[in-house]
Every structure is written in C-alpha cells, then in structure tokens.
Amino acid sequence: MTVGTDDGARLWAARSPGDGDPLVLCHGGPGLWDMFGDMAELLAGVTPVVRWDQRGCGRSERVDGPWTSDRFVADLEAVRRHFGLERMTLLGHSWGAQLALSHALAHPERVSALVYVSGIGIGPDADWQGAFHENLRARLVEHPERLARWRELGDRPVRTQDEERERSVLQWSAEFEDRERALEHAGRMADPWFGINHACSGALNDERMRTWGTPELYAACRSLDVPVLIIDGARDLRPRTAVDSLERALPRVRRVILPDAGHLPWVEDPEGFRAALRPGRAGSGRESPA
Structure with a gap:
C-alpha cells in the first residue's frame, strides 16, 4: 500500500496480519530498503509488523530528497498516522536504529517502547568507524577471491546495477558470523534488488558526522522517558563498545547481547532474538545469554 507524506512523497508500506498494535520496523541503510522478510516470518503469530521503505528508496517513490533526519522522522510520523496508531513500538536496525531513536527523542509521547x-x-564516528573497516577487511581476507572481486568492482568509476548488487553481496557477506552460509544470507538481502540511493546515503551519513556525539544529544538521551531494549550481535563488525555511550545515557534500558550473531542477529540467532522481544522485558538491566 502507499503512505502519503505531508510534502506529497509516496512511501511503500505493508502490515502483516494479526491482532493488536503492530511493531513498526525501520530498516537499515541509509539508502537501502526493507529487508525484514525473515523477521516478519519469525514474529508471525507473536505480533503483527509494519514494514516500510524509506523516502526515495526501494519500493517507495523515487524523489530527490530532502535527505535529513528531520524529514525521515516526519515520514515515520506519516506511517504512524496511516495505520491509526496513537503510540507505537519501534524497532530500528543499524541506520534504522538511529532513525527510530531520533523519532523517540522528537516524539516521546508517541513511542511506547524502542528496540x-x-x-x-x-x-x-571515531568510536566505531576505524574498527569497522579493519574488521571488514579481515573478514574479506578470509576469502581472497571475494576480496579481489570486491576491490575490482569498487575501483570502477561506474558500475552497472548487476555489478552494484554483486559488490554489495560480497560486502554484506562479511556481516555474518556463520561463514559457511554468509553468501547465502547476503544474497537474500539483495533479493529483490532495488538499487542503492547513494545521494540519500551520503547526505544522511554526512549529517550524522556533524550531529552525533554532541553534548545536546547525550542530554536528550538522558531525558528520554521511554523503555529501550538494545539488542546486539557480539560478532558485529562494528565494535559493540560504541553502543555503551547510548546505554549509559538512557534512564530506562535493557541490553541483550547474542554471542554468536553478527549484524543481523535475528537471522543468525532467531530464537535468542525472539526471546529478547518477549513482552514486558524491555526496561532495565543487562544480560548476555549463553
């Protein structure tokens, strides 16, 4: 279905069957699209979910921005209103976690919980970016032929969509701890392939570098009166210590670390992920389940 925004952009969205208020999902990127098919299946019978493609990405209308967090927060508000939700539980992954947090900070009265x-x-970015690139290279080095192809494609000034997809799958394969199934998992992320919106990605990443890590952001998080559940895969290429800054700032937080999962923990530890989401468990404390 199509969700209209206040500036006329049209967003793709879908709600799975089920009773009760849905869990609203915010996909990663920026510049990508909803890849939560596995999660929707995992949560079938537990809670309905709302999935949507962010502005100018995936199945949503191709528009020329604007590419700002404020605009994307407003788009998420349009999704909330479209589905008639007075308040919503948000789940954001990767960049989508930043978006969901930004929405909760802007509209805490409209968010019942944040995952x-x-x-x-x-x-x-210094808290995580250097280690991420080092860990990415280390993972790709495990398969020299993949690393060589990834570098070859990256050096091309212009890539076809097929080449763009191939390079993304090679890079995304490094995100999984299960090395035997890494290419399989990454291939599913790229099926279907909608093309990366590089203008969106570049603008929002530049904005993060200017606005994240500020005293104002820390103060806003310290005042956030919303229960937050942080879920990490311990084997994520991005050092999990970077998330300590958020955990320390939030007044109502619980953190679950899944030891054998990477950047997409619901794919590699679905039972642990679903257990972490059990109703009533967000709020306080820290655990690292075995």
Missing part, C-alpha cells in the same frame, strides 16, 4: 538493534551508539 534498538545493531546500532552504533550516540558517540562520534
């Missing part, structure tokens, strides 16, 4: 999955915390 923050595989984010990067609220500190500056």
Whole structure:
C-alpha cells in the first residue's frame, strides 16, 4: 500500500496480519530498503509488523530528497498516522536504529517502547568507524577471491546495477558470523534488488558526522522517558563498545547481547532474538545469554 507524506512523497508500506498494535520496523541503510522478510516470518503469530521503505528508496517513490533526519522522522510520523496508531513500538536496525531513536527523542509521547538493534551508539564516528573497516577487511581476507572481486568492482568509476548488487553481496557477506552460509544470507538481502540511493546515503551519513556525539544529544538521551531494549550481535563488525555511550545515557534500558550473531542477529540467532522481544522485558538491566 502507499503512505502519503505531508510534502506529497509516496512511501511503500505493508502490515502483516494479526491482532493488536503492530511493531513498526525501520530498516537499515541509509539508502537501502526493507529487508525484514525473515523477521516478519519469525514474529508471525507473536505480533503483527509494519514494514516500510524509506523516502526515495526501494519500493517507495523515487524523489530527490530532502535527505535529513528531520524529514525521515516526519515520514515515520506519516506511517504512524496511516495505520491509526496513537503510540507505537519501534524497532530500528543499524541506520534504522538511529532513525527510530531520533523519532523517540522528537516524539516521546508517541513511542511506547524502542528496540534498538545493531546500532552504533550516540558517540562520534571515531568510536566505531576505524574498527569497522579493519574488521571488514579481515573478514574479506578470509576469502581472497571475494576480496579481489570486491576491490575490482569498487575501483570502477561506474558500475552497472548487476555489478552494484554483486559488490554489495560480497560486502554484506562479511556481516555474518556463520561463514559457511554468509553468501547465502547476503544474497537474500539483495533479493529483490532495488538499487542503492547513494545521494540519500551520503547526505544522511554526512549529517550524522556533524550531529552525533554532541553534548545536546547525550542530554536528550538522558531525558528520554521511554523503555529501550538494545539488542546486539557480539560478532558485529562494528565494535559493540560504541553502543555503551547510548546505554549509559538512557534512564530506562535493557541490553541483550547474542554471542554468536553478527549484524543481523535475528537471522543468525532467531530464537535468542525472539526471546529478547518477549513482552514486558524491555526496561532495565543487562544480560548476555549463553
């Protein structure tokens, strides 16, 4: 179905069957699209979910921005209103975790709970980016032929969509701890392939570098009166210590670390992920289940 925004952009959205208020999902990127098919299946019979493609991405209308967090927060508000939700439980993954947190900070009265999955915390990029690139190279080095092809495609000034997809799958395969199934998992992320919106990605990443890690952001998180559940895969390429900045700032937080999962923990530890989401368990404390 199509969700209209206040500036006329049209967003793709879908709600799975089920009773009760849905869990609203915010996909990663920026510049990508909803890849939550596995999660929707995992949560079938537990809770309905709302999935949507962010502005200018995936199945949503191709528009020329604007590419700002404020605009994307407003788009998420349009999704909330479209589905008639007075308040919503948000689940954001990676960049989507940043978006969901930004929405909760802007509209805490409209968020009943926040699930923050595989984010990067609220500190500056120096907290995680160098280690991420080092870990990415280390994972790709395990398969020299993949690394060579990834570098070859990256050096091309222009890539076809097929080449763009191939390079993304090679890079995404490094995100999984299960090395035997890594390419399979990454291939599912790229099926279907909608093309990366690089203008969106570049603008929002630049904005994060200017606005994340500020005293104002830390103060806002310290005042957030919303229960937050942080879920991490311990084997994420982004160091999980970066998320400590957010955990320390939030007054109502619980954190679950899944030891054998990478950046997409619901794929590699579905039972642990579903257990972490059990109703009433977000709020306080920290655990690292075995």
